[in-house]
Amino acid sequence: MSRRTRIGFIALILVSKISFAAFAQGETLAALQRSAAGFSSSIAQSLPLNAALGLNWSDAFIGRLFPGLPPSFGVGVSLGFTTIELDAMAELAEHFGFGSLPNITRMPFPAYTAEARVGGLFLPFDVGLKFGILPEVGLGNIELDYLMVGVDIRYAVRDSRLLPISVGIGFNHLRGGIGGSVGSGRSFNFTDPETDAPLEIAITAPNVNFNWHTNTIDFRAQVSQSLLIFTPYLGIGVSHAWSRAGYDVNATVTGPIDRVNAYLRYVGLDEMDLSNTGMSSQIDNNAWGVRLFGGASINLPMFRIDLTGLYSFRDGNYGVSIGFRFQL
Numbered sequence: 001m002s003r004r005t006r007i008g009f010i011a012l013i014l015v016s017k018i019s020f021a022a023f024a025q026g027e028t029l030a031a032l033q034r035s036a037a038g039f040s041s042s043i044a045q046s047l048p049l050n051a052a053l054g055l056n057w058s059d060a061f062i063g064r065l066f067p068g069l070p071p072s073f074g075v076g077v078s079l080g081f082t083t084i085e086l087d088a089m090a091e092l093a094e095h096f097g098f099g100s101l102p103n104i105t106r107m108p109f110p111a112y113t114a115e116a117r118v119g120g121l122f123l124p125f126d127v128g129l130k131f132g133i134l135p136e137v138g139l140g141n142i143e144l145d146y147l148m149v150g151v152d153i154r155y156a157v158r159d160s161r162l163l164p165i166s167v168g169i170g171f172n173h174l175r176g177g178i179g180g181s182v183g184s185g186r187s188f189n190f191t192d193p194e195t196d197a198p199l200e201i202a203i204t205a206p207n208v209n210f211n212w213h214t215n216t217i218d219f220r221a222q223v224s225q226s227l228l229i230f231t232p233y234l235g236i237g238v239s240h241a242w243s244r245a246g247y248d249v250n251a252t253v254t255g256p257i258d259r260v261n262a263y264l265r266y267v268g269l270d271e272m273d274l275s276n277t278g279m280s281s282q283i284d285n286n287a288w289g290v291r292l293f294g295g296a297s298i299n300l301p302m303f304r305i306d307l308t309g310l311y312s313f314r315d316g317n318y319g320v321s322i323g324f325r326f327q328l
Contacts, residue, residue, distance in 0.1 A: 029190040029201070029260065033269040035092040036281045039210070040245040042088035044285035046109065047214040048239035049312045050082045051172035053321050054113035054130040054150060056308040058231040058297035060166040060224040061156035062126045062327065065119040072119030072126070074304070076325025079112035082310065083317045089210065092247065096208045097183040106317065111148055111174075115325075124156035128170075143209065145177040152218070163225055170218040179209030185251070192259055193266035201255030203279065211282075212245035226299070234294035241289065246282040253279060289314050302326055 056078070063072030083106040113130040120126055134146035152170030187202040222235035253276050261271040272281040295308040306323035 029188045029263065030267055030269060032092075032095045032188060033264060033272070033281065035088070035095055036246050037270060037283055039088040039092045039247075040212075040243070040283035040285050042085050043212050043245045044214070044241060044243035044287045045289065045315045046082070046084040046312075046317055047174055047212065047243050048216050048218075048241040048287065048289035049291055049310060049317055049319060050084075050109050050111055051148065051150070051174040051214060051216045051241070052218060052237060052239065052291060052293070052310060053080050053082065053111040053319060054078050054132070054148065054323075055115050055117065055128040055152060055170075056293060056295070056306065056310075056321060056323065057117060057128075057325070058224055058233045058295065058304070058306055059226075060164045060222045060233065060235075061124060061154060061159065062117055063119045064122065064124065066121050068119070070328040072328060073117065074325045074327030075114075075116045076304070076323055076327075077112070077114050078130075078306065078321050078323035079110070080308070080319060080321025081108040081110045082312075082319030083107065084109045085315065085317070092210065093208075095186070096206065096247075096249070097186050098208075111146075111321075113148060113150070115323075124159040126154050128152045128154075142178065142180045145175070145211070147173070147175040149173045154222070161226070163223055165221065165223045167221045168219070170220070172216045172218060173213070174216075175211075175213040177209050177211030179207065179211075179248075181205070181207045190260070190263045192256075193263050199256050199259060199263075201253060201257060201260065201274075203249060203251040203253050206249050206251035209248045210246075211248060212243065214241045214243035216241040220293075229299045230296055231299060232294070232296040235292075237289075237291045237293060239289045239291070241287050242284075243287065244282050244284050246280065248278065248280040250278045252276065287314075302328060 065071045086107045113132040115130040117128040130150045132148040150172040154166040154168035156166045158165035185204040189200045216239045218239045220237035224233035257274045290313045293310045298305040304325045308321045310319040
């Protein structure tokens with residue numbers, strides 16, 4: 001029999017019913033690894049946009065810390081989401097016995113940061129830091145993991161009250177994951193590359209986690225203009241990401257596990273780590289991303305509210321964020 005549970009991501013994320021299958025036969029090991037490769041490739045394209053959330057302050061340049069009165073600095077928080085394509089994740093999840101996922105092509109992928117920015121000394125530049133973490137926590141049957149750390153520096157190539165323009169470079173690290181227990185088990189069949197004999201491995205009482213991490217170098221240019229209590233802004237960013245994504249399964253594994261990687265090499269697929277207590281596959285992908293971002297802030301005395309939209313030209317994913325900050 002199947003049972004139903006609720007899967008939640010974080011706060012305002014997706015809540016939908018997912019069914020879990022009982023022990024199932026007939027999955028092929030090759031199909032599993034092809035889906036893992038597709039998942040890694042798909043999410044690697046989405047991660048640079050998500051890593052760009054945070055530190056999207058409306059001012060192209062906040063001013064100098066010294067000399068200048070008052071000294072220019074600010075602290076705040078931001079939260080938002082970018083979308084990721086769901087198809088590749090859904091395909092990989094189905095191999096492990098997850099039932100049908102929501103009938104949508106894109107899924108909101110959240111982020112939040114505490115952040116600070118301080119003006120430079122003498123020269124027209126500023127430096128920003130951001131940090132967000134969700135320690136590994138459980139929501140019923142679901143486990144979540146999230147970490148984001150970033151730093152950037154922006155230099156005002158046009159330090160003017162009229163249309164200030166800055167260029168910048170930054171580094172971001174993003175890590176995340178979601179998983180949980182699913183059904184009573186699965187089996188995966190394959191062929192011995194030496195004898196052509198049909199073989200099978202089985203996993204019992206699996207706990208499946210999909211995970212990812214990325215490091216990005218980000219280049220961007222931004223222009224803004226203060227208009228009374230509003231500051232509209234527009235920018236373009238180019239990111240290169242070194243990413244790794246895949247799955248980890250904690251389970252009792254039975255069968256000829258010593259023949260698995262020989263088979264995967266034979267059919268030209270990524271190998272997996274395999275033992276009697278689990279299996280995992282993490283696949284590297286590098287990707288470039290180009291995004292347009294912009295929005296406006298509402299400027300109150302020593303306080304700002306930022307509204308930002310982002311769009312990725314490479315894969316059509318998009319995002320929004322809202323930030324609240326104290327700023328001098």
